Amino acid sequence: MSIAPTPVIEVTKPWRSFSQLPYAFGGPQLSAQLRTQPADFMVDEILAFGPDGDGEHALLRIRKTSANTEWVARRIASLAGVSIKAIGYAGLKDRHAVTTQWFSVYLSSAPEPRWRLLAEDGIDVLEQHRHRRKLKRGSLAGNQFRIRLREIQGDLDAAAVKLETLAAIGVPNYFGPQRFGRDAANLVRAQALFAGVAPRASRQQRGLWLSAVRSQLFNELLARRVEREDWWKTALIGDRLQLRGSHSHFLVDGIDERIAERLRSGDLSPTGPLFGDGEPLTESEVRALEEGVAADYPDWVAGLKAAGLKQERRALRLDIEDLEFERIGSTDAVLGFTLPAGSYATSVLRELSSWTEPSLG
Structure with missing residues (x-):
């Protein structure tokens, strides 16, 4: 007996794929091949x-x-x-x-x-x-990455300048494509779950689907702030700012030079919502922007609330530590950096280079 495929449930507004998310610094200067072999992508966990x-x-x-x-x-x-x-x-x-x-x-x-x-x-x-x-x-302080780019093409001088910018400012803290599964399957299954037509699944599987929806909504909110230029890294009245290395955050009702300096240093970052049940945590224009995302995806937001998830916050800016770029021969290079736990190397890599990779099973 064959199993019927999971039906696709329409959402009010189509979502953006990872490749469609806006860049913070004008797009990549390079193109390259990625993961031609496992050792091209190396990750070391750093315990907390x-x-x-x-x-x-x-x-x-x-x-x-x-x-x-x-x-x-x-x-x-x-x-x-x-x-x-x-x-x-x-x-x-x-x-x-x-x-x-x-x-x-x-x-x-x-x-x-x-x-x-x-x-x-x-x-x-x-x-x-x-x-x-x-x-x-979540018991990690972060992850250290070494990523080999092969057959590089593009403007390496411009890329070197961009690396300095990334090290100084950071990048938008997008959730990476692996969060959503192949062909966004986790989002498709979450939609079926919200519509009551999903196949039987374990608690862990349902958790992955719900996490994918929260991640996609966060990416959409962050994308809208990136499209407003520096809104992803600058505090606005009504924002909630997160302390570096902490999940603690507070409401901004005024931005003085002390707050501005802590933002520049990376000690504070503006945050975006991980949607769930509860009253909105932001105010003013920030709240209006977040409510606009919720209004575009009402079934998703309602489904997260019905699943019992509570509102949380995530930093909009991803700070990069120990950023290095080492040329290897005439066509290859290794990009090295350290990121805090819960962030994605592809969010850094996409600002520097586009890439192709072999079909991975």
Whole structure:
């Protein structure tokens, strides 16, 4: 018996794909090939804390190639002889890459497994420690990236100037395309979920669909502020400003030189909504702009509220640390930088270069 495809439910206004989002600095100067091999995209997790050194959990730092996070978690659980629920990790990492990542394993009083056996599955254990708590999602300070661009074409002098601008100002903090699934499948399934015609799915799958909708709405709001030039990085009356390295934010009812300087330094950033239930948190023109997005996608906003999600805020500006650009031969280069947790390397890369990549299964 065949399974009927998920029906597509129309929204009031078509959404913009990642490639259609406006640029902050006039578009890329370069074009290149990306991910011709896994080592072209390298990511290292930076934990927000150090290992305790004792406890009932093993804390593992592993390196994986062309493997997704959930598959690795299941291989670790199998070796340790524990349920998948005993495994913790701080974030999902791209399959088509070489990544280092942290996992926790609840062992209680069981002996330490022979972690080196994971090498048979292509998983290298780089560090192992004891820890007192399960590793939770979001327990990262950030991620370090090294991205190789191949067969570069374009104006490298202009690109060098832009790199200085990106390092000084940052980029719009868009959610990356991997958030939405291939061909925006997560958004399509979320629409079906809101319409009551979605196929049966796990709680985790539904969570991915809902997160995709919130991310798309945020991208739309941020795009409208980018289209108003510096609105994505400048505070407006009625904005909520977020403290760097924190989820704390406050309402702006006046902008003096002290606030302006903290914005320039990156200590503060304007924020946009992660839509959900609750009263609007902004005022004045900022509130009107956010309500305009909600009015264009009423079914999405209503669906998020019905799912019990609460309003949150996310920084509109993404600050980049340790930005480097190293030429390799006459056609290639490596772009290196560090980003805070929850942000996307593609939001940085798109301002510098367009790219093509092989079809990835």
